[in-house]
Amino acid sequence: MRPELLKGHLDALLLAVLEPGPQHGYAVIEALRAGSSGALDLPTGTVYPALHRLERAGLIASDWHSVGGRRRRAYRLTPAGQAALGEQRAVWDQFSTAVTALLSRGPRPATA
Numbered sequence: 001m002r003p004e005l006l007k008g009h010l011d012a013l014l015l016a017v018l019e020p021g022p023q024h025g026y027a028v029i030e031a032l033r034a035g036s037s038g039a040l041d042l043p044t045g046t047v048y049p050a051l052h053r054l055e056r057a058g059l060i061a062s063d064w065h066s067v068g069g070r071r072r073r074a075y076r077l078t079p080a081g082q083a084a085l086g087e088q089r090a091v092w093d094q095f096s097t098a099v100t101a102l103l104s105r106g107p108r109p110a111t112a
Contacts, residue, residue: 006040010050011059012088013040015081018060022076024067025051051075059084 017023017031029047032040054060059081062073
């Protein structure tokens with residue numbers, strides 16, 4: 001998938017991946033990959049800056065945890081992030097419906 005197709009949608013995807021519960025950064029990357037059947041195989045250089053941006057915006061929060069002697073930062077949705085995800089889903093539903101209607105191969109209504 002071309003990276004430019006993600007422009008404007010990455011934040012919503014990250015919020016959606018975090019909706020079930022807190023995850024560390026690598027788990028977020030894996031959830032994107034698994035949830036998209038491998039189509040969204042994003043590098044850390046794309047995901048981590050976006051997570052930090054969402055945190056600065058107050059849409060997610062993070063905590064440090066030790067797992068197997070290693071420190072990991074776990075990210076979770078805030079109430080503002082949950083609200084933003086709901087809004088972004090509504091926008092996506094409207095956008096994807098319009099694009100699907102235009103890109104489908106069915107007949108088009110005649111114009112004057």
